[in-house]
Amino acid sequence: MKRIVSIALLIAGAALLAGCPKKNNVHEPPTAGSQVSGTSEEGASTSANALGGDAASQGGDITGANGVGPLARKVIYFDFDKSEIKPEFAAVISAHARNLTSHPNLKMKLEGNTDERGTREYNIGLGERRAQAVRRALMLQGVAESQLSTVSFGSERPAAEGDDEAAWAQNRRVEMVYVP
Amino acid sequence: MNKRFSSLLAIGFLLFCSRTWAQLVVEITKGQTEAIPIAVVPFDTPGAAAAPFDVAQLVSSDLARSGRFKTMDRKDMVEQPHTGATISFDDWRRLNNDYIVVGQVQTVDPDHFNISFELYNVLTRQRMLGYQFTANKPGLRLASHQVADMVFQKILGIRGAFATRIAYISVLGTLPHREYRLIVSDADGENPRVVMQSNEPLMSPAWSPDGQSLAYVSFEDRLPSVYVQYLPTGERRRVSAHAGVNQAPAWSPDGKKLALTLSTRDGNLDVYVMDLATQALTRITDDPGIDTEPQWSKDGQTIYFTSDRAGGPQIYRVGIRSGDKPQRLTFQGSYNARPRVSPDESQLAFVTQEDGGYRIATMDLHGHGEVQVLTKGHFDVSPSYAPNGAEIIYATRDRGRGVLALVSADGRVQERLVSSEGELQEPAWAPF
Numbered sequence: 001m002k003r004i005v006s007i008a009l010l011i012a013g014a015a016l017l018a019g020c021p022k023k024n025n026v027h028e029p030p031t032a033g034s035q036v037s038g039t040s041e042e043g044a045s046t047s048a049n050a051l052g053g054d055a056a057s058q059g060g061d062i063t064g065a066n067g068v069g070p071l072a073r074k075v076i077y078f079d080f081d082k083s084e085i086k087p088e089f090a091a092v093i094s095a096h097a098r099n100l101t102s103h104p105n106l107k108m109k110l111e112g113n114t115d116e117r118g119t120r121e122y123n124i125g126l127g128e129r130r131a132q133a134v135r136r137a138l139m140l141q142g143v144a145e146s147q148l149s150t151v152s153f154g155s156e157r158p159a160a161e162g163d164d165e166a167a168w169a170q171n172r173r174v175e176m177v178y179v180p
Numbered sequence: 181m182n183k184r185f186s187s188l189l190a191i192g193f194l195l196f197c198s199r200t201w202a203q204l205v206v207e208i209t210k211g212q213t214e215a216i217p218i219a220v221v222p223f224d225t226p227g228a229a230a231a232p233f234d235v236a237q238l239v240s241s242d243l244a245r246s247g248r249f250k251t252m253d254r255k256d257m258v259e260q261p262h263t264g265a266t267i268s269f270d271d272w273r274r275l276n277n278d279y280i281v282v283g284q285v286q287t288v289d290p291d292h293f294n295i296s297f298e299l300y301n302v303l304t305r306q307r308m309l310g311y312q313f314t315a316n317k318p319g320l321r322l323a324s325h326q327v328a329d330m331v332f333q334k335i336l337g338i339r340g341a342f343a344t345r346i347a348y349i350s351v352l353g354t355l356p357h358r359e360y361r362l363i364v365s366d367a368d369g370e371n372p373r374v375v376m377q378s379n380e381p382l383m384s385p386a387w388s389p390d391g392q393s394l395a396y397v398s399f400e401d402r403l404p405s406v407y408v409q410y411l412p413t414g415e416r417r418r419v420s421a422h423a424g425v426n427q428a429p430a431w432s433p434d435g436k437k438l439a440l441t442l443s444t445r446d447g448n449l450d451v452y453v454m455d456l457a458t459q460a461l462t463r464i465t466d467d468p469g470i471d472t473e474p475q476w477s478k479d480g481q482t483i484y485f486t487s488d489r490a491g492g493p494q495i496y497r498v499g500i501r502s503g504d505k506p507q508r509l510t511f512q513g514s515y516n517a518r519p520r521v522s523p524d525e526s527q528l529a530f531v532t533q534e535d536g537g538y539r540i541a542t543m544d545l546h547g548h549g550e551v552q553v554l555t556k557g558h559f560d561v562s563p564s565y566a567p568n569g570a571e572i573i574y575a576t577r578d579r580g581r582g583v584l585a586l587v588s589a590d591g592r593v594q595e596r597l598v599s600s601e602g603e604l605q606e607p608a609w610a611p612f
Binding site: 116117118119120121122124125126128129131132135149150151152153154156157158159160161162163 | 383384404423424425447449472473488515561577605606
């Protein structure tokens with residue numbers, strides 16, 4: 001069973017990789033077998049990592065901490081002023097939903113962020129709305145409410161600096177953080 | 181005022197011994213055409229190298245910075261009188277001055293100084309002001325701002341706000357290692373003191389009406405909480421740490437309550453009022469949209485706020501009595517947010533979107549609600565009124581950096597405050 005899940009995850013990951021090369025380019029380039037560590041309590045900028053790697057490594061890695069597989073992808077990007085989850089992120093969310101439902105002890109914090117434009121406090125509201133969109137998507141796939149929490153940083157914790165769309169695209173995001 | 185100032189300084193030194201902060205430098209980017217010509221003659225300093233700095237220079241630069249005065253350059257002064265009796269009014273009139281300030285700084289003892297000054301109308305030769313007062317060494321700068329305040333008020337009939345303070349957030353470092361500092365400085369950017377620093381975001385500083393405390397949001401636990409910090413002692417108290425958002429604190433005019441933004445478990449932001457003594461909450465808005473950025477009316481009976489209940493963010497106001505229905509105030513454009521009420525409540529300052537940029541606008545609260553866009557930047561946010569209502573300080577970006585800027589409430593005078601350190605955000609002008 002575990003093997004089947006792993007293969008399914010790998011396929012989902014491959015589909016994702018094919019579906020959205022642009023978004024990957026603005027972040028870290030996908031490198032097979034990369035050992036960059038995934039996001040943890042302190043990590044925002046290193047969180048979106050490589051896909052790929054061998055299926056065997058995934059069984060024991062339920063938080064994507066070794067940086068391989070779709071579970072290692074933990075950032076959902078959004079369009080300007082939008083909180084709808086784009087189709088290309090469905091597979092990432094499904095992978096984490098399955099992971100959370102099969103490990104009920106796992107907890108996840110959803111950190112909502114916006115780009116720098118607009119007023120800071122209103123951006124807190126937009127970031128929260130994005131975090132809630134991901135929360136709802138996970139709950140729709142069976143994740144228990146008690147496993148999820150949200151926080152909005154608004155535009156206060158950008159992933160990239162700069163006053164242009166290249167930076168803003170990386171900042172409009174929800175980071176999925178497994179918490180102890 | 182003096183006492184408050186000194187104790188605040190003491191805190192700054194207590195918490196952070198080094199004062200290596202880069203200071204803000206004021207650049208006037210757009211002046212007023214009908215600025216009033218005035219000469220502030222260097223003050224006499226009998227008793228040699230007495231004063232630690234040039235009082236007259238500070239008075240002169242305050243007046244120039246307001247954009248309402250054109251101050252005479254010292255090298256153009258053919259003589260430098262220090263008392264009214266020695267002013268040759270005809271000469272100063274020929275040099276096109278309407279007013280002249282003369283004075284002296286005398287050393288009482290190494291730590292105390294006597295400042296005396298007089299203001300004359302050059303045309304009528306009338307003595308308009310004559311004052312003398314004593315200041316200790318750390319209070320000398322404040323005393324100089326007070327001289328400028330008195331001259332400003334006497335000539336324009338508007339209370340000066342030079343001897344006031346501002347708070348703002350400064351962000352240092354590069355991603356992902358950032359340091360957030362909450363800073364209090366004089367209104368001209370001098371004397372910056374760090375009152376709080378954190379590796380996680382700090383935001384939304386708000387002054388208590390007595391100018392003694394700041395409320396702000398800190399993410400120091402990687403979750404937002406609202407804190408109230410009493411500046412004279414540095415003592416701080418966490419006043420709101422509910423699940424979800426704890427944001428946008430605003431003091432009621434009597435200083436006993438905070439309006440703030442909280443959220444339900446499913447992420448619905450609404451405005452609440454918290455009694456600071458009991459922490460009891462009263463819900464003010466109840467709408468599935470984002471309701472945030474509350475501000476109190478002068479009488480404490482009404483709250484202005486931002487809501488996107490009708491689509492994009494717009495500004496509303498609602499009475500704090502239960503059952504009151506919010507009234508929408510802004511209709512021009514698709515983005516109007518973060519209202520701030522002018523001290524006399526004659527207008528609102530807020531952020532509006534125009535030509536793709538975010539700019540500072542004002543709206544007349546009486547009459548027909550006329551809107552005037554005051555700035556021309558792309559990222560102009562966080563407006564805050566000077567306590568005399570004459571100017572608005574705000575945050576903008578200049579060549580990729582966050583800086584603070586000023587605009588007169590009528591839009592005619594603009595200045596940029598330049599600092600050599602950090603990304604500056606969210607200025608909040610302290611009360612008198």
